[in-house]
Amino acid sequence: MPVVVAEYASLLDHLRQVPDPRDRRGIRHALASxxxxxxxxxxxxxxxxTAIGEWTAMTSWARSRACSLARRRPM
Structure with a gap:
């Protein structure tokens, strides 16, 4: 099933309101992502x-991009 970025917009808007307790040093990705x-x-x-990590590692670049994670296309 193709990923439609507009479908994620509402969820991401809500997740962006979650306070991030992490120290600013070393943060690579937004907490909402x-x-x-x-x-x-x-x-x-x-x-x-572990399963979440495995699923994330196997996910496509397009899906990662839709969630604002991929900064550049993998080599």
């Missing part, structure tokens, strides 16, 4: 942190 990917992984069947 991480939460969106985790939610997508759980909806796809992931039931553990």
């Amino acid at each position: 991480i939460l969106a990917v985790a939610a997508a992984a759980v909806l796809a069947g992931a039931r553990s942190f």
